Amino acid sequence: MELVISVLVFLVLSLIFFPAASLRAILLRKKLMKAAPEEKVQRKGILERFTPLVQSMRLALNIRLTHQKKAWLQSKLNRAGYQDRMSVDHFVTFKVLSAATGAVYFLFLGAVSGNATMLFLAAAALPLGYKIPDVWLSGRIKARQEKIRRELPYVLNAISILADAGTNLFPAIQEVAEKQKGEFSKELTQVIRDVNMGISQGKALEEVGYRCQVDEVSRFVSAITQNLERGSAGITETLRLQAAEVWERRKKHAQQLGEQASMKLFLPLVLLALPAMMIFMIGPVVLSLLDFFQS
Known part of the structure; x- marks a missing residue:
């Protein structure tokens, strides 16, 4: 008190003096x-x-x-x-x-x-x-980056399918962003918003890589921006290759997580299952010895 x-x-004294x-x-x-009203x-x-x-x-x-x-x-x-x-x-x-x-x-x-x-x-x-x-x-x-890694293969596949059907790149991105739900779809929505505000397509895509800080997204952005500089003729093939690469990386990541899970389960297995197994195996021997010495 x-x-x-x-x-x-x-x-009180500080306020007075x-x-x-x-x-x-x-x-x-x-x-x-x-802060300015538009920045608040x-x-x-x-x-x-x-x-x-x-x-x-x-x-x-x-x-x-x-x-x-x-x-x-x-x-x-x-x-x-x-x-x-x-x-x-x-x-x-x-x-x-x-x-x-x-x-x-x-x-x-x-x-x-x-x-x-x-x-x-x-x-x-x-x-x-x-x-x-x-x-x-x-x-x-970290949780958001992991969500983006899980969503990226589906999004790239959807964009590549629309591009194969004859849709231009950014209309395809806009349609996927409107229909798909997730963190990466929000980033694509921000890309469309930036392009509509006058930002160049390459700059808007580069901002996605900067905001996400995910290797797969950075590769996707780099491949698309380089293709945009040369022209939009090979974008469909680039999207298809990117989707296949992301799927392969996701499979390898899933295998790594499975290996890590088996290693993480080893210590609980040793601490919990091994003592029970030893009791089951040695228990009858100990009981037999006790009966022998008591008799």
Whole structure:
């Protein structure tokens, strides 16, 4: 309780004696750093409500994100498929709330139990909680990349079939993107949207490879862009070869997963099945020896 009272007194005194000029400077910097309306991600919930507060705290403490750090976080959000649902400011707020939640939890336990060790745990929870969203985002990126690898053979087969039927490349991509469901179909929809906005076809396809960061997608984009530069005559054959290559890579990946699964099952088999087998085999011998010595 004394700790809570001390924190409240510190906050009140800080508000009373905080220089007004510094406060005006912080407000001005907040207006200058405010995102443009077209760049703001519309998100409802706790992150949207706490983001202005976290931005004000960062301005008060003079904590800034460099352009390289912002670009790196934005690229990770793009690879996770969260570019339309979470901005960089939202993700920073997520990190701050995660750290604050862990620290407050251990402070509450310390106030209730009177154990001073909880203060050290609260201090340790701050950096750990701040890193947990990064681990979560990396997991989302890996899961999305695996989904794209599973969806890619079906999508390429569908595009190649439409191209064989006489449909041009981008109308075929648009039709597949509208009918197929999945992460890679969303990327194709973004390609069509970018081309309709005036971006060149090669540039729109290159952005897909940058957002996905999947080897199979990068090969597909490279083959299609090179074919577009030479002309659209061999696109059908290129799509067919790409689809066959992706299917072959998926078969090899499935075989690797099967081999890894057998290795992962070996240790549980040794720990669980082997003791039971040894009891079944040695148990009668042990019982016979006990009967012999008792008699």
